Amino acid sequence: MVESFHDFVVHRTAALSRTAYLLTGDHQLAEDLVQTALARTYRHWRRVRHGNPEAYVRRVMYHQQVSWWRRRRIVERLEAEPTERADADHSETTTLRLTLAAALNHLTPRQRAVIVLRYYEDLTEAQVAEALGCSIGTVKRHAHDGLSRLRSVAPELVDAATQRSTR
Incomplete structure (x- = not known):
């Protein structure tokens, strides 16, 4: 049992970390989120391992993130422009990610x-x-509202997606 969990952690942590970062927007919180989710998953590993353990971990991460968000509001200051380093390579991909x-x-x-x-x-x-843990209709509604909000907040993402699809 321990070996199968260890293999899962070794092979899926990078992907889970990327998802956690997108959920939290912060590298340290993302690391904490992944660790918490994996710890909770380990407690139920016997039951989870035969199904879809990655989906289980993602669900734990989502619920944990919402729980943290409800408990404390962290005030973040976002700079209009990221601080630039003289030796930094500014590529189109980095700009899109930011x-x-x-x-x-x-x-x-x-x-x-x-x-x-x-x-x-x-x-x-x-x-x-x-x-x-919601209906497909709820997913569609949140996707529609979220995409509409993204289009209004960052129209350059729509332009970038259009350019990529025509390549």
Whole structure:
């Protein structure tokens, strides 16, 4: 049992960390979120390992993030422009990632979770609904509202997506 959990952690932590970062918007909180979710998953590993353990961990991460969000409001100061380093390489991809991260901060936690799971993790609406414990209609509503908000907050993301699809 311990070996199978260890293998799961070794192989899936990077992907889970990316999802956690998109949910939290902060690297340290993302690390804490992944660790908490994995610790909670380990307690139920015998039951979870035969199903879809990654979906279980994502669901734990989402619920934990919402719990943290409800408990404490962390006031963050976002700079209009990131601090530049002289030796930094500013590529188009980095700019898009920063824009996306900043835009995701304008969504509600539920919208953010739906957008991340649906479009970043490429889950189906049914899989997102299962992971979040809600109906498919709720997923569709949050996706619609979240995408509308992203379009208004960061229209450059729409332009970038259009350019990528025509390549």
